[in-house]
Amino acid sequence: MEIVFYNKVGFITLLGREIQRFMKVPVQTILGPLISNILYLGIFGGMLRTRQVGIEGVNYLQFLVPGLASMGAIFAAFQNPSFSLISQKFQNTIQDINSYPISNLEKSLAFILGGTFRGVLVGLLTYASTIVFIGFELAHPLLFLISLGATSFLFASFGLIAGLVLDNFERMDFLLSIIITPLAYLGGVFFEISKLPGLLPAIRFINPIYPLVSITRAVYLGIFDGSIYWQIGIAAVMIIGSFLTAVTLFEKGIGIKIR
Amino acid sequence: MLSISNLSKTYLPDKKEALKGVTLDIEKGEFTALLGQNGAGKTTLINILAGNVLKTEGMVKIGGYSIGSHALETKRIIGIVPQDTGYDFVFSVYEALKKQSGYFGIRHNGEYIDELLESLYLTDKKFSNIRGLSGGMKKRFLIAKALVHRPKILVLDEPTAGVDIEMRHTLYDFLIRLHQSGTTIILTTHYIEEAEKLCDRVVIIDSGRIIADEPKTQLIENFSRKVTVEFQFDFELDSADMAFLNAYNPQIEEKTKLRLRVLKKNLPEVFQLISRRNMEFVDLAIEKPTLEDIYLSIIHR
Ligand SMILES: Nc1ncnc2c1ncn2[C@@H]1O[C@H](COP(=O)(O)OP(=O)(O)OP(=O)(O)O)[C@@H](O)[C@H]1O
Ligand SMILES: [Mg+2]
Numbered sequence: 001m002e003i004v005f006y007n008k009v010g011f012i013t014l015l016g017r018e019i020q021r022f023m024k025v026p027v028q029t030i031l032g033p034l035i036s037n038i039l040y041l042g043i044f045g046g047m048l049r050t051r052q053v054g055i056e057g058v059n060y061l062q063f064l065v066p067g068l069a070s071m072g073a074i075f076a077a078f079q080n081p082s083f084s085l086i087s088q089k090f091q092n093t094i095q096d097i098n099s100y101p102i103s104n105l106e107k108s109l110a111f112i113l114g115g116t117f118r119g120v121l122v123g124l125l126t127y128a129s130t131i132v133f134i135g136f137e138l139a140h141p142l143l144f145l146i147s148l149g150a151t152s153f154l155f156a157s158f159g160l161i162a163g164l165v166l167d168n169f170e171r172m173d174f175l176l177s178i179i180i181t182p183l184a185y186l187g188g189v190f191f192e193i194s195k196l197p198g199l200l201p202a203i204r205f206i207n208p209i210y211p212l213v214s215i216t217r218a219v220y221l222g223i224f225d226g227s228i229y230w231q232i233g234i235a236a237v238m239i240i241g242s243f244l245t246a247v248t249l250f251e252k253g254i255g256i257k258i259r
Numbered sequence: 260m261l262s263i264s265n266l267s268k269t270y271l272p273d274k275k276e277a278l279k280g281v282t283l284d285i286e287k288g289e290f291t292a293l294l295g296q297n298g299a300g301k302t303t304l305i306n307i308l309a310g311n312v313l314k315t316e317g318m319v320k321i322g323g324y325s326i327g328s329h330a331l332e333t334k335r336i337i338g339i340v341p342q343d344t345g346y347d348f349v350f351s352v353y354e355a356l357k358k359q360s361g362y363f364g365i366r367h368n369g370e371y372i373d374e375l376l377e378s379l380y381l382t383d384k385k386f387s388n389i390r391g392l393s394g395g396m397k398k399r400f401l402i403a404k405a406l407v408h409r410p411k412i413l414v415l416d417e418p419t420a421g422v423d424i425e426m427r428h429t430l431y432d433f434l435i436r437l438h439q440s441g442t443t444i445i446l447t448t449h450y451i452e453e454a455e456k457l458c459d460r461v462v463i464i465d466s467g468r469i470i471a472d473e474p475k476t477q478l479i480e481n482f483s484r485k486v487t488v489e490f491q492f493d494f495e496l497d498s499a500d501m502a503f504l505n506a507y508n509p510q511i512e513e514k515t516k517l518r519l520r521v522l523k524k525n526l527p528e529v530f531q532l533i534s535r536r537n538m539e540f541v542d543l544a545i546e547k548p549t550l551e552d553i554y555l556s557i558i559h560r
Pocket of ligand 2: 301302303342416
């Protein structure tokens, strides 16, 4: 069993590599997502800025900023560990990870925290870039940071699971465009889900993105309603569940050991 | 140091049996050659030690630690030079080796890394990107990488495949020194003369089973009870006249050479038989089998 902390220096080295990997190519990993978010904000936010949303006294631009910050964090956090693992499989260096005296708990944490760091960075930079459009407007900075961190941690865990289970980039692209992107659209990033017709609003109850975007938006705007406690509860359960799943996959050697 | 008992491996999807009940104990300080044909199961065995392949049955202990229940401890003891691996092209040789040290919990390893690079003739490539190394240099880089944590056991899976002959000899010297300094070494190779030069124990694996496991000298001794004797005459030989040597499988080569296969203890008798016929030979050679001959005869048994 390797559910222990065993090798602190090893863990830090692995985490360092996961951060270095995306810091070496900042144009693709940080600037790219930032630019598309800013464009979106400039075009749609600008066009629709005076339109009111369902929340009292909030215009569309204010609604959009936390949504975009969350989405930037979600994609960046997901992509870091999944891309790292799949490219190691592609390069045939994946067996290296089996040779390190680093516990599965530490390995999982290193990959997830690397992704979390990238997610938070993209989320914060997205927020920072919106200052030009609408000013500082951040009700609870520390809670906002924690919320982005939790969002990134969850999706970095999903990314780690995907990176272990999938063995090529095509499958990962498929997952991103067929599952994660629609879930983001239906997760309240761009509009209020409850305004959708028919049964579509029900999707929010099975959509992991929804509670996290809602929490981030609540702490950004400083407007809470009773549902926030539910959402925090659901987010916590998902975070713990996905983290334990990732550690278990490592423990079983899924995707990294030949059976 | 390394204890393997009844180890079996059946690869899952196509139920391919690669190892069938392998038992092997390697003592501290041994230099063992693991020989066998393509597909015999050598890499499978090594990958199980490395934790890349999950065993189907059996027990494996490295330095007394089971690879199942104490995997982390085993990683510190063993160093593996894989046969088939890729390279992380993002880093330079030095960066990669520093990272490798870090993964093993070692913070300040610069001096030892320099030492390794020096003895593997890679010093001038220290800051080169790994992409820029030649095939043979990459192999040497892999050896350095396997050694940064000073493992007690080093396992090399065909480290000299594709390495030029001069560098191969440099590597032999390196391995001999490493062995002398106390490292237990297991080497797989298809160059049998390499095993003959370096190793003190020979293990031959065939279709997933160990078919020979002996000290090298003993193996050669066992197979040397029979030697090949070659007599050179200064007249032409006629095979019909050689019937008196039929017990020794006489063969005439280049008309004037006679080759016999003889048990060492029967050599005097053979000389007597020949001199009784008044056949005077002008030259004589006795050949002991090389490890390669022995290997081939074991494999074809
Ligand atoms: N991942 C795998 N899945 C299925 N079968 C495999 C796998 N790896 C190896 N095998 C099979 O297991 C057997 C042993 O292969 P292995 O690589 O251990 O041989 P080897 O002795 O190292 O050969 P070589 O000298 O060619 O390197 C072969 O029949 C091979 O086809
Ligand atoms: Mg092999």
